[in-house]
Amino acid sequence: MNIYDISKLAGVSTATVSRVINGFDNVKPATREKVLSIIASQGYTPNAFARGLGLNSMKTIGIMCADSSDMYLAKAVYYIEGALRENGYHCILTCTGYERKSQRESMEMLMSQHVDCIILAGSIFIDKDDSNNKYIYKAADSVPIMLLNANLDHKNIYCISCDDSAAMEKATEFLLDNKRNNILYLYNSNSYSATKKLSGYRKAFEKRGLKCNEDYIRYFNGTSKDLEKVCGFVTELADKGLKFNGVVASEDFLAVGALKYAVRKGIKVPKDLEIIGYNNSVLTVCTEPELSSVDNQLETLCTNLVRICIGALSGESMPQKTVFNGELIHRSTSASSRKTK
Amino acid sequence: MNIYDISKLAGVSTATVSRVINGFDNVKPATREKVLSIIASQGYTPNAFARGLGLNSMKTIGIMCADSSDMYLAKAVYYIEGALRENGYHCILTCTGYERKSQRESMEMLMSQHVDCIILAGSIFIDKDDSNNKYIYKAADSVPIMLLNANLDHKNIYCISCDDSAAMEKATEFLLDNKRNNILYLYNSNSYSATKKLSGYRKAFEKRGLKCNEDYIRYFNGTSKDLEKVCGFVTELADKGLKFNGVVASEDFLAVGALKYAVRKGIKVPKDLEIIGYNNSVLTVCTEPELSSVDNQLETLCTNLVRICIGALSGESMPQKTVFNGELIHRSTSASSRKTK
DNA sequence: TTGTACGCGTTATCAA
């Protein structure tokens, strides 16, 4: 069944059928009805490939993320896909992993599929050495590029992010305000957004005229699967004599690992140790006591990302930088007496 | 840049360019080199839409899942997407939600995009009333349908699943073998796979000639976000006088909720209460003590699903039912003395 | 080994 068959059955030309399908109003009502009834009775659907060829678009958007099974990215993908679908777009998802080469390949794959736009979920795609970002700039010559939680100044690139630095500063300040001056900072990435978080931690100290001891800033080499290792990592630090009465982590699982250490050692939380994670994931409510965490408003970010994306695709002028604020969510690992902040 | 431009620059016909692009060997090496160098210098890529129109395929596969942010489904999507990409296929992801209507719409959307195959991740898509499954059968007339963790007997429908019934039976048996005769069964879905799990629980009792008390089979109406509610739910059951020394759950988060109850009440786990979850998710290692759980081999399922999918697409004869076994993973909420099973 | 010419199913332009 194609448009020719329909046009013959309806006794009109393919042009008229096309007009009816696409809702043009310069068709005589009687003709329209006739065509519509034939279409319905035959269960005809326009061929998307032919349409794509003519219009140079299949209303498809590419989503790149390092790992869609990562809890945070999974949520991002979910929110983005849903919002795009509501706007009549389909999503090609590609998990790029953490290596630049495969990320570039994914990008090329999406470009060769002629997607209308590419969304980069996570700051892992942006290189500190800007010459390595050419693959993104090149794509931006053809289609709008949306950056979730990352930043890049370039034409046709739109950045939507949470002010992770300010949010992390807030979390750190909260602990400093309670005389927690020895705050362990755990992180596991050096991406743009991870760097911002760390800078927020430092800023909190600076603002108070305190010196930020580098011994307390610790990189953990592993993923959420290595929760046991995180616990071992923190335990080792403590055994080696590092004294800390606060922990701030760039990801919830790191905070959970620290909490594991505390629970096993019988350290009272939050009395003797306060812990704050990041992302406000489901992990925060699995532990006992439940984990305080920074909510970086992912749903809001994604909703707005799609809004800006759709706007840009319709040729409207859209802001290239959009920044939201994070929020500190208090549960049981931060001193509840001060929750009324 | 299109194939005509390349052919002119290379001084050959479009047919020859096409042959070079598609790796046919009936091209003179010198000609091939010439064409390849032009293609490279011009950065030419064949237009995917035109190719799709001619071949009636863009090597794209649709993945339907209720909610890609669900930890289990997120992993499924991740494994499937990766394996498909390795085989040169792209994935259109669509999150359908839990209502039949939107699921049908997603299916239609994918069919209208002319995907080569549709993968249904999760048993939520199959209705107990078979007349409601027509939307799947109809799609199967056009493309192969892959079912992950579900079952449907029909031409062109391939089912890959874990024997959830046997796995749950094994978990229940393990507790019964330790004289845990009062085992609370928590579940939150009535899907195909959820039904199988429950049947496994029942079977374990039957096999031992024990009566399965229906009071112990409890439906929890909520999702993993409602962890606190699960805890309240279990607490209420206990307060109402239900005595149990074992808990088996159809999802890890339900088990985590039960564990929360135990920790708060100071009940010794596993001495006075053994708990076993399902899915072996990251939640199992967040809690303290860590949660025993059933691993239903998701990665194996997905790898094989894609293998069968690719086979079916190449016209090979593939098995319509493939069943793997689950595995009981012991951590600290099941009696460790018997771990040597 | 290479080239010609057509089909794939739309949309859009222009003329009627």
Next chain:
DNA sequence: TTGATAACGCGTACAA
């Protein structure tokens, strides 16, 4: 208000 027809760019019989 409608119709004829030219793009869109590729793959591929068939011919040479």
